[in-house]
Amino acid sequence: MDFFKRKLPLVIVFLTGVVMMISFYVPHTPFNQIWDGASNWYQIIRSFTLVIAVVSLIRSHYRKIKTGKQGWGYSGIMFFVLIVTAVCGIIPDSVHPVFGNKSGSLYMWIFDYVNTAAAATVFSLLAFYIASAAYRAFRVRTIDATIMLVAALIVMIGRVPWGEQFSELITSRISPHLKFLRLDVLTSFFLNYPTAASKRAIYLGIALASVSTSLRIILGIERTYMGGDD
């Protein structure tokens, strides 16, 4: 049992990791086919696991209805929509044009006018959340927050045309040598140097951590993802 639960997965991970690593450096057959095949295999496996997801979804919502948990009515709606969508999509369009998954079918109508619209609505909530997050971030409580507020104000004003024109007007009136204080110039400076430098530092850290973590997993040093045994 220990062999199937611990050793075999480790062997599979090691072999897969090594072969994929070789495939990254060797473009020759059969490694290029393995590289392409692996991603196809992953897609195929993932399609099959959708069944597990549907079972899990049904189970959790059924439990809610059964126990009469708060918001159980929404679970009922979920079942209704799940059944209607699945039935409309599975029945072939040869029975009736409203079925199937061609454009104009009920299935596609639900996708285009219910799912997409609902997703767009949730996405648009982001605008309001950004405002509240910005308020929290820019409250002047510490010196760091103050610096961030000033930098953010410069970038925000410097990115809009009137900010650029206004700062150009002021700096050119004082002195032509003060061009570097124009808000659009300062904005470009902030974005191209401090921001880009910090972003790249994070990227480098992530890249290194990825190499280190991958080696940990391939060599079987990290086994936590297999459950416990760390």
Next chain:
Amino acid sequence: MKAYKKTGIVLSLSLAIFILFCSFVGARELAAPESLEIRDTPSDRGDTLLISWHKIPQESEELEYIIYRSASPEGPFEEIERFPTNEKYASDLPQFFGFKKENEEFHAFEVDPIWETKQVKSRTVDGEWKTSSKKNRALLSFYKIGITNGETTVQGEKIVSGTPVQNWFRKNRINGLCFLVIMFFFVLYYISKAQRNPNIFLRMIPGINAVDEAVGRATEMGKPILYSTGYYDISELSTICSVNILAHVAKKVAQYDSRLIVPCKWPIAMTVCQEVVREAYINAGRPDAFNIDDIFSVAGEQFSYTIGVDSIMVREKPAANFFLGTFAAEALILAETGATTGAIQIAGTDSNYQIPFFVVACDYCLIGEELYAASAYLGRNPKLVGTLKAQDAGKLLLFTLLIVGTIMVTFGAFYKDADFLQYIRQFFLVR
């Protein structure tokens, strides 16, 4: 009269000769380059060939090169590419030609060969059968080059031919391989060092130290803990790291007899999470407390998942929220909703654009690499700690290389003839 007629004939003949002469001279001016060469594209899968030719003196935006291809030297040749004569130099392809100054003196272009195809039948989403051609084998292809000024086109005499071959090694990725080998030795060295001295110093990461605090708080309040592994499936390294942290959190939850809710987006990640949490409960000696229904699939769609998790936060009011993994636009929606419920929030992501959102909306945030280090940090296993130290050593090496590389590239730009500098510069080129 006769004299006039004679003069007319002579004049007409002279004019005809003059026109012929002019067109001949014009065509001579538009001579296509004859220095055409072909070679296999190095370090590739055998998909393309490289053709190159010396530049001509009268290159401009108005004059265009035309590349022709044929399956036979006799033709017919078809036009496959056309571009201004002052574009596409070998210096634009440093991955193949390096950074030598003479690369500005000739053009280079990657061309596709003619492929032997096979017909493949596939079924579309609409249920219809479609036949498409799939590349099977590259055939011997013939190329020649032409030049045009928009009115006159001249095709070169020289014809070159070639078949791309698959290469056995991607030479352009040797820099990455060298770094990987060095990291491998660093890992081995620091693991052995950590095993000799397990008390290696690790920088404190507040977000990871707060895990116990968050679980303890939830237990005291009698409220559940919510854990999200992010937007991506288990194929993403960050999700694996998140699952590793989940194992530690689940163990603590089991010990404190609290409740853990793990809403998942992807079925494979969900299955892995279920197994990891189950094992954690078993290791904590509380297998009976494990409830598989608390680790469930919410939705595969991004915003359906987001709103699903939001609704759990609003209804169940978890005392602690963990958002660890790669997140996209949903990061702020999740974190802000969690903040409004008053939960202690620990987030961590390697997604650069979402880090600021988590920083402002969460109590603790693991930034980039900290997410990857968290599992080793929590486990304190000498082997895992050793890999963290190897990572630090790698960082030091990168830092040194950055300084050396900056100097080299700066000097390399000034001394384009110095091969040594150009080779080093080429070595560090990321492709």
